[in-house]
Structures are given as C-alpha cells and as structure tokens.
Amino acid sequence: MNPEPVLSPAERLRRQVAFIAEVDKLKEIFRQTIVTQSRRAENSAEHSWHFALMIMVLAEHSNHQPLDVLRVLKMVLIHDLVEIDAGDTFAYDTKNMADQHAREAVAATRIFGLLPPDQSAEFRALWDEFEARATPEARFAAACDRFHPMLLNCLTDGHAWQKHGITHDRVHARNAHVAEGSTAIWEYAVRMIDEAVAKGHLAPGPK
Amino acid sequence: MNPEPVLSPAERLRRQVAFIAEVDKLKEIFRQTIVTQSRRAENSAEHSWHFALMIMVLAEHSNHQPLDVLRVLKMVLIHDLVEIDAGDTFAYDTKNMADQHAREAVAATRIFGLLPPDQSAEFRALWDEFEARATPEARFAAACDRFHPMLLNCLTDGHAWQKHGITHDRVHARNAHVAEGSTAIWEYAVRMIDEAVAKGHLAPGPK
Numbered sequence A, B: 001m002n003p004e005p006v007l008s009p010a011e012r013l014r015r016q017v018a019f020i021a022e023v024d025k026l027k028e029i030f031r032q033t034i035v036t037q038s039r040r041a042e043n044s045a046e047h048s049w050h051f052a053l054m055i056m057v058l059a060e061h062s063n064h065q066p067l068d069v070l071r072v073l074k075m076v077l078i079h080d081l082v083e084i085d086a087g088d089t090f091a092y093d094t095k096n097m098a099d100q101h102a103r104e105a106v107a108a109t110r111i112f113g114l115l116p117p118d119q120s121a122e123f124r125a126l127w128d129e130f131e132a133r134a135t136p137e138a139r140f141a142a143a144c145d146r147f148h149p150m151l152l153n154c155l156t157d158g159h160a161w162q163k164h165g166i167t168h169d170r171v172h173a174r175n176a177h178v179a180e181g182s183t184a185i186w187e188y189a190v191r192m193i194d195e196a197v198a199k200g201h202l203a204p205g206p207k
C-alpha cells in the first residue's frame, strides 16, 4: 500500500468544510420522540446537542470515575451521523434493528471518509467505541442516549410509547443497560417510568 | 451569608434533570439562517450541535495551540441557552444588539440557576468567558460561531443576507474578528464570501 499523501493545511480545511456542509443533513433525520413545547418530531441534530449537554451536566453520576468527558462528548457529537445514510432506527423496532449496525457501518465509511485520513480514522474509532459499549466512556454515553428519549416521552405524556403501543416491561428491558453506565440514572429512570404508568402515559406490560 | 447547603446526590440529580427538561426549549428558538436540505429556519439547538462538531473538526486551525478543546465544547454547548428567555438576536440587528448582553445576563441567572450551585457557577463562568472573548478558547469559539452562519448562507444562495439586504462590506466588517481565533478560517471565509458576491448571492457594498 502507498502511504497516505500528506495534505496541505488548505486541502485539509477544504475537506473539513465539505464534511461540515454534508452533516447539515442530520437536521432532517426525524426521530419518534417529540419536543416538549410545539410537540413536533425531534431531529437527530437536536438530540445530539441535548445528549451532549446531558453528558456535561450528569458526568458525576457515571459509575466509573474519573470519566474522560472530552472523549464522551466527541462520541456523542458524531454518534448519529450514520443516520444521514441509514436513517433513524426506533429503539423498539426489532425488525430494522437486525441489520442496523451493518447499514450504519457502510454509512460511517462514506461520511467519515470525507475527512482527512487521520480524522476519518479518529471519528471511526470513536463511533466503533460508542457502538461496542465496552469502555466506561461508551457505557456512560449509552446510558444517557437511552435516558434522553425516556425523559422526553415522560415530558410529553408518553407520546412515542403510546403511538407504537410500547409497554412498561419493554421499556424496562430495552433500557436496563443504563445501569451499566450509571446506577443513579437508572434508579431515577425506573421511578420515572413507574410514575408514567401511574399517570396512564405508559401501559403496564402483561401480568 | 449562609454557606450553600450540601445537596444530596439524589437532589443534585433532580435539579439537573429539571435543567435538562427546561433547555429542551432551545429547539424552538429559530435563527435567520436556513438548513441546506428543506430550507426551513435553523433552530439554536441544531446550531449548537453543528457548531460543537465544527470545533471538533477544526480545532487544529486555532491560532493558539494547544487549545483546551473540552472547555471550548462546554462553552459552545451552553452558549445559546440564554436565548430561551432572550430570543435569538440576528448578527446584523444593531437595534436589538444594543441591550442584548443585558437581556441575556438576566436569562443566564435564571437558567443556570436551575442547576446545583457549583454547576450553576461553572456554567455562568463558561458563558461569561465566551461572551468576553478574551481567552484563546473563547476566541476560537467565536470564530466558529461566526463562520457557521456564513457557511450556511453560502450553501443556501445567500438566503439570510438576501432577506435582510446585508451587503458584502457588512459581512466583512461583522465577521473580521474570526481572524483573532483562526487566521486560516478567516482567509477561507474571505474567499467564500467573495465567491458569494461573484455568484450574485451577496450584494457588493457601496463603492
């Protein structure tokens, strides 16, 4: 293999700006959750911002301390870029979840490939780390990524749960891995979804 | 003055979640720029995400090296929260810019005040640092905050410039401080806005 050519700073900047322009498309990828005020569908760019802010605010609740918050933020800021090509997969959509990772890996190759080679490799490694959920940083990111839609659903009378007929047992099972990143956040979430059941916003599961 | 009471971890988490729920409102604050695909108005939550991703991608172009990228990302993630109360002020709206900082400071007190006291103080210090533009981190953040809408305008045929009758001389004057954070990004921006004039997307200024 030929070594990668060294890019000039000007060519690096040109590629970086092309990447920044391309990822504007994440603002058009809509999720099943809705925003609290106008109750329209949330998009993945907004979600990524809210999720990153949660990392900043909640880092103290990570089971593992100290956490490399910079690496968590980087993972979070790029974690959904693959949806530009692969679309958003709803957390309870078991059919589309089957080949989700394969579809997203193809997207990662194209989208991160717009960057200079060193950054393309760095971004791919961050995305792989997030997906593998094997480091404390990835486990805490995964915890907040799951807590975020649960919180928005609770703040909007269970909107996405109601729409898709999701029951309490499924919410509990799908999100229990939050505890691997943060016991405190999972305990909070368990109380929150119990309250959603009590309020009639989330249907109880089969007895 | 009484010392601040020490909050329990559970009470800290309760306040932090209340803050996270409140800031969902940033998704309803609309800017003058439009997104590239559907050409609807961009909101400040999406802008904050795109801006944070730009920091990650472009940090090497900061005049000052090494940069504390974690502190820049934290500033960027919170920089627009004050708009929840104060609204977005268009960069060329000289009338509303006069009391913008005063209005935003009142908002900062309320919104950051939802957090536990230590985080409230940390977030206020980050916002003050961003606003004062006196550190390398704040200057680089300011450079990307200005570059972002210029880039979106160039990608949308000069939409916000055309709508408000903004001319090349005003764009140049308003954004020249980008060079304080990054000479390379400013040079790129100068070529980009010159091209926008050549394409007829940005009106030349008075001769």
Ligand SMILES: [Ca+2]
Binding pocket: B080, B088, B089
């Ligand atoms: Ca702003």
